[in-house]
Structure formats: C-alpha cells, structure tokens
Amino acid sequence: MSASEFFKAAAGLFASAAARVLRPAYLPTVCAPGGRQLALDLKLAYQSAVIEGYQATRALMDKPPKKGTKHALASRDIAVNVNAVNVQFTKAGSTLDPDGIASELLRLFCVGVPHMDDLGNQRRVVTVWSALLGPEVVMREKHKRTVCLQGLVDIALQWVESGSTLAAKEAHSARDTRFISAHPARAYELLTDAAQQHSVDHMKLMASVIEPVILPLGQYVGARQAAAGVRVDAPESEEKK
Secondary structure: OOOOHHHHHHHHHHHHHHHHOOOOOOOHHHHOOHHHHHHHHHHHHHHHHHHHHHHHHHHHHOOOOOOOOOOOOOHHHHHHHHHHHHHHHHHHHHHEEEHHHHHHHHHHHOOOOOOOOOOOHHHHHHHHHHHHHHHHHHEEEEEOOOOOOHHHHHHHHHHHHOOHHHHHHHHHOOOHHHHHHHHHHHHHHHHHHHHHHOOOOOOHHHHHHHHHHHHHHHHHHHHHHHHOOOOOOOOOOHHOO
C-alpha cells in the first residue's frame, strides 16, 4: 500500500469513528437520502396489497360452489383457515426468538413469492428481519408486549427511512437493554456495504429484503378483513394527502 493510499484509508477510518461518536449506536453512521421516499413507496405498495388480498378473498367467499363439487370450501371454512394463520403467528410472536419469528414469517406468508424459493434469498431476508426483531423481542420480554403483524410493517418502514426502529431507540435508553439497540443499524450498514461492493442500487437492495415480507403481509391482512366482513377502501396516494 502506498503512502497516499494509507492516508486515505486512515482518513476513512477516522471519519467513520467520528460519525459513530456523533451518532448514537442505535443509528447507522450514514443514512441513504432515498430512504424516506422508499418508505412511502413501500407503504403505498402495502396498502395496495391489502386491497388485493381483500378483493381476492371476498370474491372467493362470494363465489357459489359448483354443483357436484364434494370438497368446495364454504365461506366459513375460508374464514377459519385465514384466522388460523394469525393464531400461528401470534404464538410465534409471543414465544420465539428473533430468528424463529423471522423464519415463521417466511413459512406463513412468503410461500409462492417470486425468488423466495432460493435459499440464499431466504437467508438474507431472515437475517435482516431477525435484526429488526431483536429489539422488539427484548422489549417484549421486558414490558410484556406482543409482536403483532401490523407492527411488523411499521418496524420495516421505520428501518427503511432511518436505518433503525423505535424499539431500538427505546432499548438504547436503558442500560440493561442497550446491548440489542444497534442490531437494526448494523443490518442497515451491512446492506450499505454490500451495495457499494457490488455496485448495486442501495434502495433496490433494501426493498429486496422488505417487500417479500410486507407485500404478502398486506394481502393476508386484507384477507383477514374480508373474512371478518370489514370493508376495505382503496388507499389514497401520498401525493393527494
């Protein structure tokens, strides 16, 4: 390594160290400027997925069974099956560790999602979601909270926009939970480094580990609302608000 290369590397290390001192550990050293827009786009995509799930389930429930069909699902059967998924996730969210909850997300909601049959993609998604869920699980144990489906979407959008989550910030404020507060930020920084090393668009890489979970979650939430007889209206775009 030449002298100029050495000093450039040293300057980079000093800059990184300075950023870490100036920013609390639960936040990444640098946050991509496109995060807010990506969070808005993902929120709208989630809302659209809720509508899709509602309409598909409502159409299925309203469709009369064909004559002579022995094993056609009645509306009540569909509602029971939809609600059974929520029961399974509620149990997982109440008892499992972050890795276990992230794995259950894939098992319950990501079957049939494009490219999610690839083990490498599964590992990346589980790794990121486990990091996001770390503070949630610690706060669950400390304050007897629950990890709910709607809360997962909020967590993901917070992380995409800021590189951290509200639970991570809360965990950082107490000495006994501070150890877990940096997990979402470290996952964010790993993706930042990966995007730079492989010349990949950072926002696309972020979306690739969030969309495969929150879009099927939206479809499921819509299905649940249809099963419960709750009316769902089309989402209003952020530009009109």
